[in-house]
Amino acid sequence: MTNSSLQVGFIGAGQMAQAMARGFVDRGGIEASAILASDPYPEALQRFEKAIPGCLTTDDNQAVIGQSDIVILAVKPQMMQKVAESISDIPSDCLLVSIAAGITLSKLNAIFPTTRIIRVMPNTPCLVGVAACGYSASDDVDPEDIERTQQLLESSGIALQVPEKLLDAVTGLSGSGPAFIYMLIEAMSDAGVRQGLPRDAALQLAAQTVKGAAEMVLATGEHPGALKDKVTSPGGTTIAGVYALEKAGFRGAVMDAISAAAARSRELGLD
Ligand SMILES: NC(=O)C1=CN([C@@H]2O[C@H](COP(=O)(O)OP(=O)(O)OC[C@H]3O[C@@H](n4cnc5c(N)ncnc54)[C@H](O)[C@@H]3O)[C@@H](O)[C@H]2O)C=CC1
Numbered sequence: 381m382t383n384s385s386l387q388v389g390f391i392g393a394g395q396m397a398q399a400m401a402r403g404f405v406d407r408g409g410i411e412a413s414a415i416l417a418s419d420p421y422p423e424a425l426q427r428f429e430k431a432i433p434g435c436l437t438t439d440d441n442q443a444v445i446g447q448s449d450i451v452i453l454a455v456k457p458q459m460m461q462k463v464a465e466s467i468s469d470i471p472s473d474c475l476l477v478s479i480a481a482g483i484t485l486s487k488l489n490a491i492f493p494t495t496r497i498i499r500v501m502p503n504t505p506c507l508v509g510v511a512a513c514g515y516s517a518s519d520d521v522d523p524e525d526i527e528r529t530q531q532l533l534e535s536s537g538i539a540l541q542v543p544e545k546l547l548d549a550v551t552g553l554s555g556s557g558p559a560f561i562y563m564l565i566e567a568m569s570d571a572g573v574r575q576g577l578p579r580d581a582a583l584q585l586a587a588q589t590v591k592g593a594a595e596m597v598l599a600t601g602e603h604p605g606a607l608k609d610k611v612t613s614p615g616g617t618t619i620a621g622v623y624a625l626e627k628a629g630f631r632g633a634v635m636d637a638i639s640a641a642a643a644r645s646r647e648l649g650l651d
Pocket residue numbers: 391392393394395396397418419420421424441453454455456457459462463466479480481501502503504555556
């Protein structure tokens with residue numbers, strides 16, 4: 381089956397469902413009319429329809445399961461049990477993909493009447509085709525399902541298959557990571573404003589600097605430390621800033637943030 385004939389369902393039509401659906405339509409060869417999303421809140425469905433013109437929506441989770449080849453479970457972890465209770469039957473040709481933080485494959489297998497389930501941790505930049513996703517599948521998931529999921533995710537960025545025990549780490553790093561980087565961009569632009577730059581210029585310079593530095597790491601394959609050294613002149617401006625960051629515990633703070641997010645993902649899995 382090519383992507384152009386794939387029917388993609390979303391249970392939960394919130395932020396992440398919208399970002400993934402937009403990515404699939406813009407870059408994954410999925411027609412908007414092949415997307416069906418369910419949500420109990422009419423306002424959520426209206427926002428989804430506005431984000432994906434031409435898609436279909438419903439308040440019936442079972443209808444999504446019945447009409448889709450792949451169904452993305454895009455509800456908060458705390459709602460997953462309720463979603464499972466709203467589904468009476470899963471056709472054997474329907475693949476479930478959970479994006480909920482923390483909820484393990486064994487829990488998903490226990491609450492849904494299928495073992496055809498893949499667990500994915502995406503991030504919101506799939507909206508702009510620059511997602512970083514990790515995913516895991518149970519041993520009995522068909523390699524074709526894994527390949528199809530990989531292709532669909534890759535259409536919006538990168539997708540790495542990892543052992544399930546590492547998915548909480550992926551959640552802390554790339555699932556939650558965009559929020560940490562937005563905070564960095566906000567702080568950099570505030571600093572620019574503090575130094576006298578107009579707000580617009582400061583924000584553009586900050587965001588483009590983060591984008592450029594990330595591109596340098598990905599495109600050159602050089603160690604970030606070596607790239608940092610190329611910016612850092614002896615007795616110059618950069619080393620003055622590097623020293624201030626080291627004194628403030630910048631690296632430790634970033635590592636603590638990602639560890640805290642990963643720990644929270646593990647906790648959510650225990651609920
Ligand atoms: N927002 C993010 O950056 C990321 C979120 N995730 C995961 O994606 C999932 C969804 O997160 P968001 O989109 O941010 O949340 P959200 O709150 O924006 O969307 C969840 C949607 O589920 C709907 N919903 C609630 N109960 C439902 C039910 N019984 N049946 C169908 N729909 C129901 C809600 O009305 C809401 O529209 C979460 O499990 C989260 O862990 C994963 C990666 C990144």
